[in-house]
Amino acid sequence: MKTVEGLYYSESHEWVKVDGEIAIIGITDFAQKAMGDIVYVDMPEVDDEVSAEEEFGAVESVKAASDLISPVSGTVTEINEALEDESGLLNQDPYENWIIKVQMSEPGELDRLMDADVYAAFCERQ
């Protein structure tokens, strides 16, 4: 299982890359492996509000739907439209292919997330 240094990780297997006040959010390698072939990504719309630890969409594999849980609160500024036609990108490279970008309203929420080493250890126990 692959992790990337410098990202923040949630227990529900999303990652966050911070770019100023913008949080770029995706799913981890652990998540895409567990789900298998991803066939559909249900994303919010730009300007939608998201809240930390609440659902903001879902990733669907052939066999099941998995909720996407936002690691931070804020406003959606961008969605990755490439995933609408090619959701399998999340299987190919889950760290390169982000899902949404969020203008954070509470950057302090990042402190509750894990770093790459802690997350890797967390996945070991799953």
Add this chain to the structure above:
Amino acid sequence: MEDLLKTCLYDRHEALKAQMSPFGGFIMPIQYSNILEEHQAVRQKAGMFDVSHMGEIFVSGPDAEPFINHIFTNDIRVMPAGKIQYGMMLYPDGGVVDDLLVYKLAEPDHYLLVVNAANIAKDEEWIRNQSTGYEVCIDNQSDRWGEIALQGPEAERIAVDVLGLGEARDLAFYTFTDTAWNGAPILLSRTGYTGEDGFEFYAAPEVIVALWDKLIESGVTPCGLGCRDTLRFEVGLPLYGHELSAEISPIEAGLGMFVKTDKEEFVGRDSILRQKTEGTPRKLVGIELTEKAIPRAGYPVECDGEVIGEVTTGYQSISTGKYVCMALVNRAYAETGRSVSVRVRKKTFAGVICKKRFYDKNYKK
């Protein structure tokens, strides 16, 4: 996980690095490579499944025929030896104990009942409890049998050329024969659960392991339960616990053709007769979404803002790409062509009631 049973092919699945998951009390392979490829292998060439988790219950004795006809919805009196029937065992209220296959064996008054893994213990108890007054021997041999399903348009060629089972060529759909492979007895059955032509092999565990190795060696794609479900779903075959259950009768599920109410007696007959005359409040239908969303089991089906039923199984069909499901809905809304919607998380998506077969079967008659 330690309470889960392993099939005789467990080591083979581990060696192939299959993704394993609990199913029906067993730890089973869900996929080896990925569901899409395994699904297409079965539709286009051939794939094989470990279905050793299925239960094998033998019923024999002078009253075997009347006894099975008493607990089974189909009519086995018309069956010659070597023939197989599909049907259900019902509770008196018409709910389903299990759906199963009945094999009429060559030896007179001997039958094999093949039941769902999750229901083996429940079925055995049910069968024994119904047998009072019948002179029958009930022998649950589930842990002494392995089973492989070889499915797909190339299944016959593989059975004949790779396994040397020439008799496969002449075997009609839903018939079987006792034969030998590699010097060991096997039961060769032209049945399956994918909508494709194919065979199911029943034999002792060590024979099944050798058969698996031979098929792998010849390049047959190993397929997990993941695509077994997408395959059976596309051709509208029911799965116990989803389209049939103690709460869902075969009439509601549209399987009335397997319930022979012209038989004078069987458990559940009165309830089924009533359902046939009065109609059932619910009916199993197909729904095709006209918008992009995947309807999953348990999602509500709505019409004019009211909940009219729920999804029993749904996928983006691998063979057609369409977003489709089977759903149990209020009969008043069940006619083909009616506009309904399915609630997927926070939103509803438009759909149309359609046939619950989303892909045509390709059986060899």
